[in-house]
Amino acid sequence: MQRYYVDLHVHIGRTRSERPVKITAARTLTLASILKEATERKGLNLIGVIDCHVPEVIAELEEMLEHGRLDKLEEGGLRYKDEDVALILGSEIELYDEHCKGPIHVLCYLPTIEAMKNFSLWFAKRVKNITLSSQRIYEKATFLQEKVKSLGGLFIPAHIFTPFKSLYGRGVTRSLTEVFDPSLIDAVELGLSADTKMADQIAxxxxxxxxxxxxxxxxxxxxxxxxxxxxxxxxxxxxxxxxKGEDGRRIVANYGLNPLLGKYHRTACERCATPVQGNEKVCQNCGSTKFIKGVYNRLMELKNTDEEATRPPYIHQVPLQFLPGIGPKTLQKLIEKVGTEMYILHEATESELAEAAKASIVELILKARNGILAIQTGGGGVYGKIL
Incomplete structure (x- = not known):
């Protein structure tokens, strides 16, 4: 067994012809730039690209296969560069069935490009624009689950606590059973404003x-x-x-932002992002009466157990770009002299870091690694800050 770094939720901003896929994503976020960034700078081994239902993306994948830049893996997925880097084909969908209280984003992963082409044709008949990401489908949730399973896929509710377009944010009142078949869910994605300890308060x-x-x-x-x-x-x-935890395979650890850094962690004013301290109905800063309910506050409504499940550790890891003083030039210098971001965050020694950055930066990286940074809480759509 080997240990690998995995990120399974990456959008595509534009196709090769500059057509938008995820409209809110950067124009430079292309399939080619994702693979290059993930492997050469980040040090990822398994990458889930969740806009692979788009016909032009499928065509680009097929061309990369034809020219040998990608290879099909017998066990599903596409190999990039060597056997230790693989691309998983996925699609993010905005689901709305008659039982939903609001739209729910889900992630559907398929094993082969043939299965994704099949899914894309099926999906195109049910959405307004197959060329865009996160399109809304009006279908019974279990029907979508069954379709994904019929193609050998994985079904995972996305960022399940965010205030908008998520399972517990607005999708259901109390339980996922209101919408989904629990047996057809393979995992759940927590999102930036929650961690394992918070999520396990829901039995x-x-x-x-x-x-x-x-x-x-x-x-x-x-x-x-x-x-x-x-x-x-x-x-x-x-x-x-x-x-599934089968045959000795397992998640060793989850690495994520301290939930305090998430932009929806605590309830805050929709207009100015001032945190709500109590039960006030009017923002003390700007007078607005509109608030965005935080993940923490929503979980306090949903909590139904104090029992903890047996899980891998959730380690509060701060990305290098979040650390004060690490701009593009400093980051590039660190990567050139020390290694990929995964290596810098997890393995680089203090002396290695000192060769590429000043002492204050080295101190911040080591504090981030050990989870001892001071943080200003995020909310209302504004990320928290490292102090």
Missing amino acids: ELHHYSFLSNSDAHSTPKLAREYQVMEMKRPSFLELKKVL
């Missing part, structure tokens, strides 16, 4: 593996959250075994 989630992914909308955001998985090699089949 029904004890049955599922937790994923911490970046939901990257630009290349620097890749691997701001990720996990280390133990498996024989990066592939779709091995990923499936990891999520």
